[in-house]
Amino acid sequence: MAPLTDTFGRVHKSLRVSVTDRCNLRCRYCMPAVGLPFASRDELLSFEDLRFAVDVAVSLGVDNIRITGGEPLLRRELPKLVTMIADGTQAADIAMTTNALLLHRHAEALAEAGLDRVNISLDSLRPERFTKITRHGILADVWRGIEAACDAGFSPIRINALLLDGFNDDEVADWLAMTEEREIDVRFMELMPIGEGAKMGRLGEFLNLTDLKDRMVEEYGLVPADPEVGNGPARYWKRPDAKGRIGFITPMSNSYCDSCSRMRLTSKGQLRACLAYDDEVDISEAIRERDREAVAQGFRRALREKPAGHQWRDGQVTQTGMSALGG
Ligand code: SAM
Ligand code: SF4
Numbered sequence: 001m002a003p004l005t006d007t008f009g010r011v012h013k014s015l016r017v018s019v020t021d022r023c024n025l026r027c028r029y030c031m032p033a034v035g036l037p038f039a040s041r042d043e044l045l046s047f048e049d050l051r052f053a054v055d056v057a058v059s060l061g062v063d064n065i066r067i068t069g070g071e072p073l074l075r076r077e078l079p080k081l082v083t084m085i086a087d088g089t090q091a092a093d094i095a096m097t098t099n100a101l102l103l104h105r106h107a108e109a110l111a112e113a114g115l116d117r118v119n120i121s122l123d124s125l126r127p128e129r130f131t132k133i134t135r136h137g138i139l140a141d142v143w144r145g146i147e148a149a150c151d152a153g154f155s156p157i158r159i160n161a162l163l164l165d166g167f168n169d170d171e172v173a174d175w176l177a178m179t180e181e182r183e184i185d186v187r188f189m190e191l192m193p194i195g196e197g198a199k200m201g202r203l204g205e206f207l208n209l210t211d212l213k214d215r216m217v218e219e220y221g222l223v224p225a226d227p228e229v230g231n232g233p234a235r236y237w238k239r240p241d242a243k244g245r246i247g248f249i250t251p252m253s254n255s256y257c258d259s260c261s262r263m264r265l266t267s268k269g270q271l272r273a274c275l276a277y278d279d280e281v282d283i284s285e286a287i288r289e290r291d292r293e294a295v296a297q298g299f300r301r302a303l304r305e306k307p308a309g310h311q312w313r314d315g316q317v318t319q320t321g322m323s324a325l326g327g
Contacts, residue, residue, distance in 0.1 A: 001296065003061035004263075006273070006303040013064060014231075014262045015057045017050060018326030019081065020070040021267050025099050026135040027123075029162065029197040030322045033135060043268045047077075049287045051084040053265055054091060056295040062263075064093040064231065067115075068326040070267070073102040079109040086114025093231075097121065097160070097327055101137065103145030107152035118149050119158040119187075121327075124168045125175070133167070155183060156244060162189045163212070164204025172212070176220060179244030187234045187247030188212065193312050194275070195321025210253040213237065222246065233259075257309025263302065264326050273302040276310030278319050 004012040021039050023031060045053070054065055065085060072078060085091055095117040096110070103118070110118075122142050124130045130139040149157055163169050175186045191197050191206045216222050217237070225236035225245040233256040234247030250256075264272040269284025281302040286294035310316060 001060050004057075004299055004303055006306045008306075008308055010258075010260055010306075011061065012261050012263055012303060013062055014066070015054065015062045015064075016066045016068050016262060016264045016326045017054065018068050018070065018265065018267045018324070019050065019072050019075040019078065020044070021324045022074050023069065023071040023099070023323055024074060024101055025071065025137050027121075028133055028135065029164075029191055030195065032196055032321075036321070036323070039268050043284075045267060045269050045284065045287060047081045047084055049269070050081060050265075051088050052290055053269070053283070053287050053295060054085050055089040056292050057263075057299065058089045058091050059292075060296060060299055063091065064095065065091045066326075067094070067096040069098075070323050070326075071099055071101070072096055073098055073106055079106060079113040079115075082110055082113035082115045093117070095119065098145075099134075099137070100142045100145030100149070104141075104148040107145070107148040107154070111152040111154065115154075117158070118154050119160055120146055120149070121160045121162075122146075123162050125171055125178075126168075129168060156185050157183075158185045158187060158247075160187050160189055160249075162191060163207045163209065164191060165207040167204025169204075169207055169212070172216065173220075176216075176239065176242075176246065179246060180239055180242040182244055184244040185236070185247055186244065187249055189249045190252045192251055192275075192318070192322075193316070194318040194325070195323075197322065198317040206252065208253045209248045209250045213248045216246070251310070252312060255309060260309075263299070266324060266326065271298055271302040272325060273306035274310070275325060276312060276316060276318050277307060279305060281305075 093116050097119045100120045123133050127139040188209050190209050222237040225238040228236050234249050236245040236247045238245045269287050270280035272280050281298050283295050283298035
């Protein structure tokens, strides 16, 4: 079948699959403390539905799959889904983004099931700050998950830290020190005006990471890592002798929309071609009916309607929160 190309010629090779919109944390920039409606059990796609959707995407040229949420590890028997995708599709790379709270229980089974990589979201190395930004998370639980992921052989571990001016931007030297000692990639991320993220300012303000990178080059002698570009939007730098790298993900200050190759499938079976827009194409029925052609049409339709890029810098706000979109 013809590759998934949008009207701007961007070929789409990456699908983020959300397996739940629920979470065991309430990060302040992602979810409100209370009052967010969740998908009902009937609305959620089953593992077999998800495997089928991935299989169709792969037949259309998608080669990397990222399992996300909400918190994906809240979905019972997640390693089973990984096995189903690894054994039942031709996906070349299967990754997962998690807050790692439950990772110590599942890391080994996930590795055995065929998960290739894990990204762990962790915004602060200071216990009280971590609890504050997540509303109730315990930092030691995340560390237990990170160690379990290392023991299970995931390498390199990638940590995603969302930096906020006036909240956790004073921790960059600590993160840098960690990359010197361990083969861990730490990726700094910019806040996006999505859901609760559009209402920030209570905890810390948006931090321009293109400027931060320039300051870190000056102050800490960062050099471009080899390779500088991975298979996502992060640009990697490092201290000359460090084992790990520092990545900068800059959707606001240096947008990468021109080279976007991602689509998202929500846990209810809605396709989102662009993270910034609330438009979606419902392919849930086609998936449940195992109608390959209709699912393929859904992917193509979503891409026909995909805009050139976000307009967040001009005041655009995305209503649907990240926990429902899959990050
Ligand atoms: N629960 C998992 C986790 O936290 O890794 C997976 C889902 S979470 C929605 C995926 C990523 O989205 C996290 O790294 C989180 O920091 C990021 N995120 C959530 N809201 C955001 C926002 N408004 N701006 C930027 N990143 C956001
Ligand atoms: Fe949960 Fe991840 Fe959102 Fe935090 S960022 S509330 S861990 S879905």
